[in-house]
Amino acid sequence: MSKKTLTLMSKDKQLFNIEEHLAVQSVTIRNMVKEDGASSVIPLPRVDSETLALVIEYLNRQQAPEEDEDYVKKFVDERGEIPTLLELAQAALDLDIKKLMDAACMKVADLIKDFTLEEVREALRIENDRTPEEEKAIRDEFQWAF
Amino acid sequence: MADETRNCLEMPDEIMGGMILQRLNAVEILTSAQKVCRDWRRICKDPAMWKVIYMDDGYDPRYDIEKLCKQAVHRSCGELIDISLRFFGSYDLLVHISRCSSKLNRLCLRSCYDITGCELSNAVKMLPHLETLELYDIDCCAEDIEAIGRNCPQLKSFTMKRDYTEHGDDVHAHAIANSMPALRHLMVVGTMDNDKVQAILNGCPHLESVPYLQWTITIATNHIHRSSVLNITGDEGVVYNATLDGKKVALMKPVHLFAIFTFTLSPVIGCQFLQRCWHFIENLFNGVDRCGQILHLIRWDFDFAILSINP
Numbered sequence: 001m002s003k004k005t006l007t008l009m010s011k012d013k014q015l016f017n018i019e020e021h022l023a024v025q026s027v028t029i030r031n032m033v034k035e036d037g038a039s040s041v042i043p044l045p046r047v048d049s050e051t052l053a054l055v056i057e058y059l060n061r062q063q064a065p066e067e068d069e070d071y072v073k074k075f076v077d078e079r080g081e082i083p084t085l086l087e088l089a090q091a092a093l094d095l096d097i098k099k100l101m102d103a104a105c106m107k108v109a110d111l112i113k114d115f116t117l118e119e120v121r122e123a124l125r126i127e128n129d130r131t132p133e134e135e136k137a138i139r140d141e142f143q144w145a146f
Numbered sequence: 147m148a149d150e151t152r153n154c155l156e157m158p159d160e161i162m163g164g165m166i167l168q169r170l171n172a173v174e175i176l177t178s179a180q181k182v183c184r185d186w187r188r189i190c191k192d193p194a195m196w197k198v199i200y201m202d203d204g205y206d207p208r209y210d211i212e213k214l215c216k217q218a219v220h221r222s223c224g225e226l227i228d229i230s231l232r233f234f235g236s237y238d239l240l241v242h243i244s245r246c247s248s249k250l251n252r253l254c255l256r257s258c259y260d261i262t263g264c265e266l267s268n269a270v271k272m273l274p275h276l277e278t279l280e281l282y283d284i285d286c287c288a289e290d291i292e293a294i295g296r297n298c299p300q301l302k303s304f305t306m307k308r309d310y311t312e313h314g315d316d317v318h319a320h321a322i323a324n325s326m327p328a329l330r331h332l333m334v335v336g337t338m339d340n341d342k343v344q345a346i347l348n349g350c351p352h353l354e355s356v357p358y359l360q361w362t363i364t365i366a367t368n369h370i371h372r373s374s375v376l377n378i379t380g381d382e383g384v385v386y387n388a389t390l391d392g393k394k395v396a397l398m399k400p401v402h403l404f405a406i407f408t409f410t411l412s413p414v415i416g417c418q419f420l421q422r423c424w425h426f427i428e429n430l431f432n433g434v435d436r437c438g439q440i441l442h443l444i445r446w447d448f449d450f451a452i453l454s455i456n457p
Contacts, residue, residue, distance in 0.1 A: 086157060086161075089157075089161050089165065089166075090157060090158075090161060093158070093160060093161055101161075101165065102165070105161060105165035105166045105169065106169060108166050109165075109166045109167075109168075109169035109170060110169075112166075112170075112179075113170060113174060116178075117178060117181055117182060120178075120179070120182050121182055121183070124182075126182055126183045126185075126186075127183070128182075128183060129183050129184050130183070130184060134184075
C-alpha cells in the first residue's frame with residue numbers, strides 16, 4: 001500500500017501535501033482523519049502559507065526520538081523573529097502540536113525577557129494603548145517598588 | 147513575510163498568558179511585562195498566572211523585592227501552590243504568604259537569613275496542605291523541627307541542607323522521626339549515628355512502604371573514626387536489605403538511594419575514609435549487581451562523595 005497523502009490549505013488558499021503518517025503528529029489533524037477519513041482538502045483558515053510551510057517542514061523532520069528535543073529547539077532558534085515565532089505558536093496551537101508550541105513560546109519569552117517596554121511593544125507590534133491617567137495609576141500603584 | 151498587521155493583541159490568551167508571559171519571572175512581570183499594554187495587564191492580573199512564584203534567581207537592588215513578593219502573592223488570590231524565595235524574606239512576609247495561601251503545597255526558602263526556625267514553625271501553622279518544605283541555610287533547632295512537623299501533618303518531603311558550609315550539622319533525627327510520620331522523601335545532610343538512622347526509619351514508615359514512589363534518604367557522617375559501614379543488599383530486584391555496622395537497620399525499597407559522606411577531618415583520616423568508601427562501594431556492587439548498577443559517581447573529592455544507584 002502506498003503512503004497516503006493529505007492536502008492542507010492555508011489562509012491564502014495555497015495547497016500543501018504531506019504524508020498522512022507525518023501529518024497526524026498534529027492532534028487536530030489526527031482527529032479529523034479519524035472522524036471522516038479526511039479525503040478532501042483540510043482547510044486551516046488561521047494559518048498563512050509561510051507559517052504552514054514551516055509547520056510542514058517541522059512535521060517532515062526525520063529525527064530519532066532522542067534527538068527530537070534538540071531538533072525542535074534548533075528549529076525555533078533558526079527562526080528567531082518574534083512575529084514568525086508567534087505565527088508558528090498560533091499555528092501549533094490550532095493544530096495541537098505541543099512540542100512545537102512549547103518551543104516557540106519558550107523562545108519568545110526568552111527573547112522578550114531582557115527587552116525594555118518600548119522594545120517589547122515594537123517587537124510584538126503592540127500599541128501603548130494606555131491613557132496618561134492609566135499610566136499614572138500604574139506608577140502610583142508601584143511607587144513603593146522603586 | 148508574515149502578515150504585517152498581526153500584533154500580539156490578536157493572540158489568544160492561551161498563548162500570550164499561559165505560554166509566554168508565564169515563562170517570565172514574578173519580578174519581570176510586575177516591573178515590566180504588565181506595563182506593555184492593557185491586554186497584558188489584564189493577563190498579568192489573572193490569579194492563574196500566580197499559582198507558582200519563583201523569586202530565587204538573583205536580587206535586583208532597584209526594587210523592594212519583599213513588596214514585589216507580597217504583590218505577587220496578593221495577585222494569586224489564594225491560588226498559590228508553590229513558592230520559592232532566595233536571599234530575602236522576613237517573618238512578616240512569611241506570615242503574609244501563609245495567611246493568603248491556604249492551598250500552598252511547596253515552600254522553598256534558600257538563604258533567607260532573616261527568618262528564624264521558630265518564626266518559620268509559627269508561620270507554617272496556617273499552611274495545612276503543605277507537602278514539601280525545602281530549607282537551605284535556615285537555622286532550625288530540634289524544637290522548631292518538631293513544631294513544623296506537628297503544624298504540617300501532610301508533610302511528605304523535607305529537605306534541610308546548608309548551601310555554603312562544607313560539613314553538615316548534627317541532624318535532628320529524633321525530631322524528624324517524632325513529628326513527620328508521613329514523610330516519603332527526606333534529604334538531610336549532617337551527622338547521623340546508627341540510633342538516628344534507626345529512629346528515622348522507624349518514625350517515618352512511608353519511607354519504605356510505598357515502593358513506587360521515589361524517595362531518598364541521605365546519610366552523611368563526619369564521624370569517620372566511628373567506622374560506620376552501610377551495607378545494602380538487593381533481594382529480587384526490589385527490596386533492599388540494609389545494615390549499618392552489621393546491624394540490620396531496615397528493609398527499604400528505594401528507587402534511588404543516595405549516600406553522601408562528608409568529612410572535614412585530617413587528610414590521614416580522609417584517606418582511611420576513602421578506603422572505607424571503597425569497601426562501601428564494593429558492598430553496593432555486591433548488593434545490587436543483579437538488579438541495578440551504580441550509575442555515576444556524582445562527585446568524588448576530599449570533601450564528599452556522592453553515589454547514585456538506580457535499580
